[in-house]
Amino acid sequence: MIKRKEKIYYSIGATSNGVKTDAFTYFLLFFYSNIIGLSPGLASLVIFLALVIDAVSDPIIGIISDRTNHQLGRRHPFFLIGLIPMTFSYFFLFSIQQSWEFSQMHIFLWMFTFTVFTRLGMTLFDVPHRSFGGELSNSYSERTNIFAWRELFLVAGGLTNAFLAYSVFFRNNTQFKNGLLNPEPWTYYGLTGSLIMMASVLITYYGTLKKSKDVNKFHYSFTIRQIFNQILNAFRTKSFILFFLGYLFIALSWGLSSSLQLYVTTFFWEFDTSKLTFFIPIYASASVLAFYILSLVSNIFEKRTLILFALLIASIMHAIPVPLALLGYLPSLGSWNLFFATAPFLLVTSTCLVASAIIRESMLGDISDEVELSSGLGQQGLMYASSSFIGKLNTGFGILLSGLILEFISFPQGSEITPTASQIINLALTQGPLVSILMFIPFIIFYFYPISRSKHKEILNKLKKQKTY
Helix, strand or coil: CCCHHHHHHHHHCHHHHHHHHHHHHHHHHHHHHHHCCCCHHHHHHHHHHHHHHHHHHHHHHHHHHHCCCCCCCCCHHHHHHCHHHHHHHHHHHCCCCHHHCCCHHHHHHHHHHHHHHHHHHHHHHHHHHHHHHHHCCCCHHHHHHHHHHHHHHHHHHHHHHHHHHHHHHCCCCCCCCCHHHCCCCHHHHHHHHHHHHHHHHHHHHHHCCHHHHHCCCCCCCCCHHHHHHHHHHHHCCHHHHHHHHHHHHHHHHHHHHHHHHHHHHHHHCCCCHHHHHCHHHHHHHHHHHHHHHHHHHCCCCCHHHHHHHHHHHHHHHHHCHHHHHHCCCCCCCCCHHHHHHHHHHHHHHHHHHHHHHHHHHHHHHHHHHHHHHHHCCCCHHHHHHHHHHHHHHHHHHHHHHHHHHHHHCCCCCCCCCCCCHHHHHHHHHHHHHHHHHHHHHHHHHHCCCCCCHHHHHHHHHHHHHHHHC
């Protein structure tokens, strides 16, 4: 059994990815297209290209990490290697100013350079960090608890970033009714995020350093051909293929929804930043609810059952608010009554999405055991890197699609934006019902997921016998 203190020290590291993910998901496209003035199509292209480059690096980092033998363990050296490019590039990404009067190409190159290096730095940390979590325990249920703690801190990092954005940096004032359009605080926003990321990585590094000695070391020589054979072996596993396809559509729908969310909350729902701040307790409550619900039911129900239930409820609840508003069944736009009317939908949807993320991370540990049984090699790094690869690549497609949608409907750019009613409605229907349709697809895919509690126990018994010979 892993002590709670050890789980917390491990999970604190996920805070850094929470900060980065929240910024890149909700603020980055908005900042460059509406504050700096980069074309939404070019800004979304940067995000997509950076995600592709980053996604390709994931399996490489995972494989290298799997095969690293170091006195600090095979995961911890990468925690420190990724720290500098991650934090410094994140700061520079948000330090660009309108007053510099860069051309579109110069802004494109600036955004591209620091987006790529922020992502690569995070990958150097995050892939080994997730792999390390899968190695802390091989228990079917305890893995879920470990990654529940990790998801809790991941979400906490994102919520902290959002809280600072809406409550500190981008508060409404007499000059800017919507504080997000104020160009002045963005540099301080980036600096604060980089410092939080640095602190969380250092805490998890020193807090888990002793546990790094307990992780199995890699004792085999390997060639590039062997590496590719091992990757192909993973893709021959039914459970991994289903996981790959299911997560593909989750990431695609999430990328599309999240990149348009700030536009929809601002222009469709007409919430100002004072109201957006109060969405943060809802997200926090959803994370805590998911954590405690899974703590209660993970020993009772199969992971397949839990993720099917979470995906079904999330897809239904996410689709409802926009049609209700268009039909006139919700309170007036921008009002507190509207906030309280939509809050329950957001709470349930977010709880289910957090729960599904926790279950997916736990599933990967079980799939890693199955792949190890068939290949004879522990490849947690490759498994979690593959998951990261899927998520980033398809989130990138979703964000690119959102930028193209903004271009297609001629959504105005720059801080002085006056979109038409039809443009706003089209955005809301895309971010709401269309995303829900995409979210229902992985429900069908995960229905066929084959690893149950009994099957995983059987896999562990066979692995134990295999290692004794």
